[in-house]
Amino acid sequence: MQTRQLGRAKLTVSAMGLGCMGMSDFYGGRDEAESLATIHHALDAGITFLDTADMYGPHTNERLVGKVVREWAGGKRSQLVIATKFGIVRGNDPKDRSICGKPEYVRQSCEGSLLRLGIDTIDLYYQHRIDTTIPIEDTVGAMAELVKQGKVRFLGLSEPAAVTLRRANAVHPITAVQSEYSLWSRDPEDGLLQTCRELGVGFVPYSPLGRGFLTGQIRRIEDLAPDDVRRNHPRFQGDNFQKNLDLVTKVNGFAAKKHCTPAQLALAWVLAQGTDIVPIPGTKRRKYLDENIQALNVTLSPADLDAINTAAPKGCFAGERYPPSGMAVVGR
Numbered sequence: 001m002q003t004r005q006l007g008r009a010k011l012t013v014s015a016m017g018l019g020c021m022g023m024s025d026f027y028g029g030r031d032e033a034e035s036l037a038t039i040h041h042a043l044d045a046g047i048t049f050l051d052t053a054d055m056y057g058p059h060t061n062e063r064l065v066g067k068v069v070r071e072w073a074g075g076k077r078s079q080l081v082i083a084t085k086f087g088i089v090r091g092n093d094p095k096d097r098s099i100c101g102k103p104e105y106v107r108q109s110c111e112g113s114l115l116r117l118g119i120d121t122i123d124l125y126y127q128h129r130i131d132t133t134i135p136i137e138d139t140v141g142a143m144a145e146l147v148k149q150g151k152v153r154f155l156g157l158s159e160p161a162a163v164t165l166r167r168a169n170a171v172h173p174i175t176a177v178q179s180e181y182s183l184w185s186r187d188p189e190d191g192l193l194q195t196c197r198e199l200g201v202g203f204v205p206y207s208p209l210g211r212g213f214l215t216g217q218i219r220r221i222e223d224l225a226p227d228d229v230r231r232n233h234p235r236f237q238g239d240n241f242q243k244n245l246d247l248v249t250k251v252n253g254f255a256a257k258k259h260c261t262p263a264q265l266a267l268a269w270v271l272a273q274g275t276d277i278v279p280i281p282g283t284k285r286r287k288y289l290d291e292n293i294q295a296l297n298v299t300l301s302p303a304d305l306d307a308i309n310t311a312a313p314k315g316c317f318a319g320e321r322y323p324p325s326g327m328a329v330v331g332r
Contacts, residue, residue, distance in 0.1 A: 039064075180321060181273075
């Protein structure tokens with residue numbers, strides 16, 4: 001397995017991680033046995049960078065990941081990089097959510113995650129969304145205390161604005177920023193990626209397959225389970241769906257020319273954007289995991305990248321990536 005380094009702290013991770021969210025929440029369909037087998041398969045294949053969060057489930061995804069870590073690791077815990085997040089608080093109604101960055105909540109959340117994951121130290125701890133009611137300096141200051149206590153190794157932010165990243169990094173070095181990034185969503189190119197590189201912060205794209213749309217497997221809204229959250233996303237609704245499907249069909253033509261699958265082409269595009277970028281495609285099935293790993297063997301030339309960008313230029317996909325409530329809490 002190839003490796004890459006995140007940030008000036010040089011946190012070494014597998015060149016591709018595994019997003020575990022969909023195993024427990026949001027995308028419909030649960031198969032714990034296959035999910036556990038998929039994580040084991042990833043670790044055996046050399047993907048040792050696992051991504052979860054306390055709000056996935058909530059809490060059930062951390063327990064799932066923790067079960068595998070305990071079964072697999074043994075004396076190999078040091079080979080794993082476990083990333084989790086705090087900051088999105090879910091109520092009794094799964095749709096009820098709030099954002100919290102209070103220092104006492106940071107400490108409470110860390111203790112809960114350590115317990116559920118069954119580990120002594122979180123390798124990479126992200127603030128999941130920025131709480132604009134609490135100075136970022138206060139939140140990151142509390143996170144930095146966790147580093148001093150040995151409960152966390154490295155710090156990260158998810159979906160921050162560039163200016164917020166600068167303020168956070170002035171309190172304690174930020175090792176990684178996680179944001180949605182793919183051919184489907186290129187918002188980080190509007191300053192966030194540049195700021196990461198200026199500050200020496202690694203970049204971890206989630207949903208690098210455009211929430212599955214770029215795989216070519218979603219042809220109709222009916223292809224999604226009734227409880228799949230993507231049904232509520234603007235890019236999957238109305239005329240947007242067909243417009244986006246037409247664009248994906250164009251991109252798929254390049255995959256055929258490169259003798260790879262559409263998913264592999266989409267991942268190869270993300271990987272080609274810089275060696276400081278480590279995508280974390282999510283999957284809950286071993287067959288798709290194997291397909292994703294092969295993207296590491298797909299090489300895109302400058303001419304290939306130019307052709308793909310011409311077919312699917314920045315901003316070409318129709319609709320916002322989240323409903324209004326979701327868009328309100330990104331880039332803050």
